[in-house]
Amino acid sequence: MTEDQHIQAILRLGDDTLVLGQRLSAWCGHGPILEEDIALSNTALDLIGQARNFYTLAAARENQGRDEDKLAFFRSDRDFQNHLLLELPNGHFGDTIVRQFFFSAFALERYVFLSRQLMDAEVAGIASKALKELQYHWEHSAQWIIRLGDGTEESHNKVQQSIHDLWSYTGEFFEADEVDQAGFEAGLLPNLELLRDTWNTRIDDCLQKATLQRPEDGWMQRGGKQGIHSEHLSYMLAEMQILPRTYPDASW
Amino acid sequence: MVRTVHDPELPYLTVEEMGMVRGVSLQEDQIVVSLTPTYSGCPATDVISEDIEKAVRAVEANAKVEVVLSPAWTTDWILPSAYAKMREHGLAPPEGRSADRAFLMGQGKIIPCPRCQSKNTTMISAFGSTACKAHFKCNDCLEPFEHFKCI
Numbered sequence: 001m002t003e004d005q006h007i008q009a010i011l012r013l014g015d016d017t018l019v020l021g022q023r024l025s026a027w028c029g030h031g032p033i034l035e036e037d038i039a040l041s042n043t044a045l046d047l048i049g050q051a052r053n054f055y056t057l058a059a060a061r062e063n064q065g066r067d068e069d070k071l072a073f074f075r076s077d078r079d080f081q082n083h084l085l086l087e088l089p090n091g092h093f094g095d096t097i098v099r100q101f102f103f104s105a106f107a108l109e110r111y112v113f114l115s116r117q118l119m120d121a122e123v124a125g126i127a128s129k130a131l132k133e134l135q136y137h138w139e140h141s142a143q144w145i146i147r148l149g150d151g152t153e154e155s156h157n158k159v160q161q162s163i164h165d166l167w168s169y170t171g172e173f174f175e176a177d178e179v180d181q182a183g184f185e186a187g188l189l190p191n192l193e194l195l196r197d198t199w200n201t202r203i204d205d206c207l208q209k210a211t212l213q214r215p216e217d218g219w220m221q222r223g224g225k226q227g228i229h230s231e232h233l234s235y236m237l238a239e240m241q242i243l244p245r246t247y248p249d250a251s252w
Numbered sequence: 253m254v255r256t257v258h259d260p261e262l263p264y265l266t267v268e269e270m271g272m273v274r275g276v277s278l279q280e281d282q283i284v285v286s287l288t289p290t291y292s293g294c295p296a297t298d299v300i301s302e303d304i305e306k307a308v309r310a311v312e313a314n315a316k317v318e319v320v321l322s323p324a325w326t327t328d329w330i331l332p333s334a335y336a337k338m339r340e341h342g343l344a345p346p347e348g349r350s351a352d353r354a355f356l357m358g359q360g361k362i363i364p365c366p367r368c369q370s371k372n373t374t375m376i377s378a379f380g381s382t383a384c385k386a387h388f389k390c391n392d393c394l395e396p397f398e399h400f401k402c403i
Contacts, residue, residue, distance in 0.1 A: 021293075035387065039379035046383060049293020053321060125322020129292055132324075132403045136378055 001186035007061050008081070009183045010123065011071070012225065013114075014054035015082040017130075018072055019233070020103060021047030022240050023090055032093055039140055043100070046133040053126045073244040077227075077234045084224040085169035087233040091162070094155070097144045098162040104138040105202040106173045106195070113190035120188055142206045149210025156211070163207075164215050171220025173199070179225070253307040254285055260303075261296045261382050264337050267304065271329025274320050283308055283315040288325040291383040327402050338400060339366045344388065346402035363399045365390035375399075 001009075024044035031037025055068035066074075086103060090096045111134055114127035148159040174196040176184065183189030207214050223229065243250060254276060257267045267273055267287070274286035285304050289297040301317045308315040327346040338345040344366045362371050370392035377387040378401075385398045 035377040035379070038381070038387075039377060042379040042383050045293035045295070046291065047293070049289075049291060053292055121322055125324055126292070129321065129324035133292060133383075140378060 001182040001188065003061075005179050005182045006120075006186075006188065007058050008179050009189060010054050010058040010061065012081045012179070013123075014051045014058060014071065015080050016086055016103075016107070017047040017054065018051035019080065019082040019236070020086040020099075021045075021051060022236060023086065023088075024096070024100075026090060027096065036093075040096070043137050043140070046130075046137070050126065050130045050133070053130075057122055057126065069244065073241045077229055077237055079227060080229065080233060080237070081225050081227055082233075083169070083172050084221050084230055085166060085172070087224075087230060087236060088166070088169070089232055092158070094148060094159040094162040095165070097141055097148070098159065098166050100137065101141040101145050101206070102166060102170050102203070104134055104141050105199050106170075108134040108138045109195050109198045109202075110190060113195075114188075117187055117189075119186055123188070138202075142202075145206055145212070146210040149207070149212040159210075160212055163212060167215040167217075168219060169221050171217070172222050172224060175220075175222060175225075177225055253311055254304055257300065257303045257307050259296060260299050261294075261384075262338075262341075262343070264341055265334050267300055269331045269334040269337075271331060272300070272325065273304075281314055283312050285315070285317045286320045287317050288320050288323075290325050294383055296382075327400065330400075342366050342397055343385070344397055344399040346400050348402055361402075363388055365393060365395070366397055367395050368393040373397075 021044045024040055024047065027037065027040040028044070029037065031040055051072070052068050055071040059066045059068060059071060083103075085099055088095075088099065108131070111127045111131040115124050115131050117124060145159065148155040150156070174192045176192045180189055180192060184191055204214060254273055255266055255268050259265050259267055259270055259272075262270070270290065272288055272290065274288050276283065276285050278284075285308060287297075287301060287304065297319075301319070304317050305315060328349055330346065335345040344363045347361055347363055363373050363375075364371050365373050365388075368390060370390055372391040373388050374391060375386060375388050376396070380387045380398050384400055384403075386401050387396065388399050389396045
């Protein structure tokens with residue numbers, strides 16, 4: 001694994017958590033009930049905190065005078081390497097929860113590996129903290145999936161539709177590119193094939209409890225890790241980045 | 253000086269009682285305070301960092317705070333003196349050790365009400381007013397209360 005690939009792997013962890021954290025934060029003040037509003041906002045805060053840690057680490061490693069803010073606010077859409085699922089608009093509450101459910105199962109298993117690997121102690125430190133936070137995110141979204149799936153006819157149908165709509169974005173989690181492969185060989189990143197098995201177990205168990213159908217695997221979306229995004233990311237970044245880009249020295 | 257700095261979210265506790273201060277050292281004429289944040293996204297961390305720098309610089313200008321992420325902070329590091337203070341302020345302290353996964357997820361865990369000590373309590377939400385707290389209610393005195401999550 002080259003030094004560049006190592007830094008890229010850390011940046012990707014930051015991109016995943018920042019993009020989803022930014023999306024989720026838009027729920028603040030719009031949650032269906034007060035407790036849920038707080039839960040989604042807290043989850044967003046955890047994810048953005050994780051992103052800050054990964055970005056700070058990546059910036060220190062690349063040593064080019066950038067910091068967490070430069071990486072978050074002064075890179076363009078093509079430079080972001082997050083999974084496509086995470087940049088999709090929030091949709092309705094069911095869409096948001098299904099996205100959270102798919103990602104949390106993946107991120108949780110990824111952090112289990114990252115917290116135990118011995119190749120990069122600083123990544124392990126960030127991951128072992130993030131792992132505990134992800135336990136809560138996973139549990140929270142899984143309970144909602146069961147409640148909505150095994151709830152009323154309307155909630156069942158809506159969440160089943162969300163699962164169908166978002167399913168094609170889950171394949172990308174497990175498609176290894178050169179960075180994933182090099183990271184796996186170096187012992188920094190997990191084997192994505194094995195991760196797919198544990199992810200499947202988590203998802204299938206929960207869907208069964210929720211009386212929901214797992215969609216057939218078909219054509220899968222891809223491109224996020226190569227910087228090829230949906231149009232949604234560009235709009236999201238425009239809104240997120242406009243202030244620091246317009247007033248680069250702004251502070252409060 | 254570091255002992256005088258309080259957690260802005262739990263102002264009755266010092267950062268030392270919270271187990272966030274990993275150490276104070278002298279590195280080439282500079283005082284370095286090592287600090288471990290409680291949660292990845294806790295907004296209080298930046299404030300705490302600034303407060304510590306301010307407190308130390310009152311006696312020695314050449315000082316800085318260094319954030320240490322590994323090993324990750326755990327509620328196991330909270331000092332025993334903090335537990336009584338949390339209860340006094342109506343906050344149920346962490347129960348058990350963080351290594352116990354059942355405790356982490358709140359499964360089968362009984363959180364006594366900090367007001368009436370009843371063990372007949374229910375979790376309303378795993379997410380509270382700050383990242384570190386969960387929301388509970390007491391089924392006996394009917395008061396809602398917060399619980400400092402065990403992580």
